[in-house]
Amino acid sequence: MKTLSIDIETYSSTPLQKSGVYRYVEAPDFEILLFGYSVDAGPVQVIDLACGEHIPKEILDALEDEAVIKWAFNASFERICLSRFLGYPTGDYLDQESWRCSMIWAATMGLPLSLEGVGAVLGLEKQKLSEGKDLIKYFCQPCAPTKTNGQRNRNRPFHAPDKWADFKRYNIRDVETEMGIQQRLYKFPVPEMVWDEYHLDQQINDTGVRLDLELVKQALEMDDRSRKELTTAMQRITALENPNSVQQMKQWLAENGMKTDSLDKKAVAELLKAAPPELCEVLTLRQQLAKSSVRKYQAMEKTVCADGRARGMFQFYGANRTGRFSGRNIQLQNLPQNHLPDLAEARALVRSGDFEGVELLYEDVPDTLSQLIRTAFIPREGTRFYVADFSAIEARVIAWFAGESWRQEVFAKGGDIYCASASQMFRVPVEKHGINGHLRQKGKIAELALGYGGSVGALKAMGALDMGLTEEELPPLVDAWRQSNPKIVEFWWVVDRAVMEAVKYKHTTTDYGLTFSCRSGMLFITLPSGRKLAYVKPKVGINKFGGSCITYEGVGGTKKWERLDSYGPKFVENIVQATARDILCYAMKTLRCCSIVMHIHDELVIEGDPRMSLDAICEQMGRTPPWAEGLLLRADGYVTDFYKKD
Secondary structure: OOEEEEEEEEEOOOOHHHHOHHHHOOOOOOEEEEEEEEEOOOOOEEEEHHHOOOOOHHHHHHHOOOOOEEEEOOHHHHHHHHHHHOOOOOOOOOOHHHEEEHHHHHHHOOOOOOHHHHHHHHOOOOOOOOOHHHHHHHHHOOOOOOOOOOOOOOOOHHHOHHHHHHHHHHHHHHHHHHHHHHHHOOOOOOOHHHHHHHHHHHHHHHHOEEEOHHHHHHHHHHHHHHHHHHHHHHHHHHOOOOOOOHHHHHHHHHHOOOOOOOOOHHHHHHHHHHOOHHHHHHHHHHHHHOOOHHHHHHHHHHHOOOOOEEOOOEEEEEEOOOOEEEEOOOOHHHOOOOOOOOHHHHHHHHHOOOHHHHHHHHOOHHHHHHHOOHHHEEOOOOOEEEEEEEOOHHHHHHHHHHOOHHHHHHHHOOOOHHHHHHHHHHOOOOOOOOOOHHHHHHHHHHHHHHOOOOOHHHHHHOOOOOOOOOHHHHHHHHHHHHHHOHHHHHHHHHHHHHHHHHHHHOOOEEEOOEEEEEEOOEEEEEOOOOOEEEEEEEEEEEOOOOOEEEEEEEEOOOOOEEEEEEOHHHHHHHHHHHHHHHHHHHHHHHOHHHOEEEEEOOEEEEEEOOOOOHHHHHHHHOOOOOOOOOOOOOEEEEEEOOOOOO
16 A cells, blocks of 8 residues: 545534634544545545444554555645544644645645635546535534424434435545546646645644633633723713614714714724714724734634644645745734733733733723733743744845845845835935934835835835825835836846746746746746746736736635736745745744744744754754855844744
């Protein structure tokens, strides 16, 4: 036996979508119902565990045999469920090294992250059966007790034999679909370095990170009390039955002389500027109520495992145009920042349940709880967090690709890129908190908004007007940035021409250390690391301005599979972000022996012995990969007893 393709169907009273698979398998009633498998791409077998059948010994042995490669779509689900089935305790799981994931393979080809979606795009002969969702709801999740179902809270095979027979066919079809994906993609194997990154990702997900459950518990209780008090205060002023209702609140504001189409965060902030005192109070209370801090704490409660650690928070290849990671469960990629100067003291007050103390010292309780979310992540006993992140990684990568020498010099001298950019744009010296320091903000907003072809709209989207810039200042700012960065602008259009040539004429071209090629209905951009970005079914189309552009199929802003259009600067954004991702993965592999527990964007969090050297970690992290000669990297960090934004 060389390979084993697997698909399982399971039951648990813990909701998978809200808790993640690691917590899901800890439910006392967790069980595997069906075990579908194929040995070496042979006929699919299904073992009906729910009806008393047993998995053959040679198959059980293969699960723990590192020489046998196990395949599954979203393989982490099968691996964690089978670990529990085999009796592994919390925190101990089947070794990742012998597992491969057909979902990840599909993602490397720019395909959807769902089995149904991949099957449809590839036009597989045997696709996922559409009735599966109903069968999963019927057999895999608790049901509501009713008179007609005899007050039961779970459906078993004997309750609906016909449905159970369909469920077994569905299980078999899933294995066949997964194997069909492998057969269709065999010409485009996943590089071993990417599988190595995947196994490291699985190791980090398995390790998890410890949560301060006392802080989480007290924060939830405080939030509940705070919301009740804020709602009561709003009811007292407005006499509304439900002051949380957008419709009721808009009507009340209109009756009091303030009409508005929206009550989102930005709109309320704008209304507060002109509101009279009595309306100001209501809008401020609404702002406080709108804080969504409690959701992160709730997610922590739902995700945490029996040993106090949260697991499964990272989705490998979650952004399939770049291969970057995305967040799952607690969603670490969008944690609120913390600006409290006395973070440790605020944390201690909340942890001790001192609501009055928090209210007295910080006034805005929801905002305080929001700022403390990061601090709920703590290292295990006897260790500390070593947090290190790359300095201006995307700005460094784009300067390196384009050969924009003045920017390279800034990085070589350890300068501030925002000051340097402002200085280059306005032809005057700019120093942070010094001479012409007011121009740094303009340099910063230009850097963040304009590197990938952005114009006035991008500056506005990045908050330029909120930062004090006027409409009239924006077009000259765009012009100044582009004139200061001619090689980056040239890089955009060289990439644009190379992509067009690859798609239109099927020519393979190499420039800037990148290779552009088109074959088998796919556009590939090979990065300096050797990894390929893939774009599905590319062709030449017309953009909204009437010009030629490249279009391809992918998941767009609507979260649906659709045809998207792109051009040079957008492809450059993908290239730069994908390269930054490869640099992060290189650093993670360099530091894999140091117990990485989290990574957020370009930052690593290591759970380490207090005797470890932060300087050594930053030095290791800042090493330039061998494939990126001349790229200047720098990592900075700090040591802490709870996670925070330094």
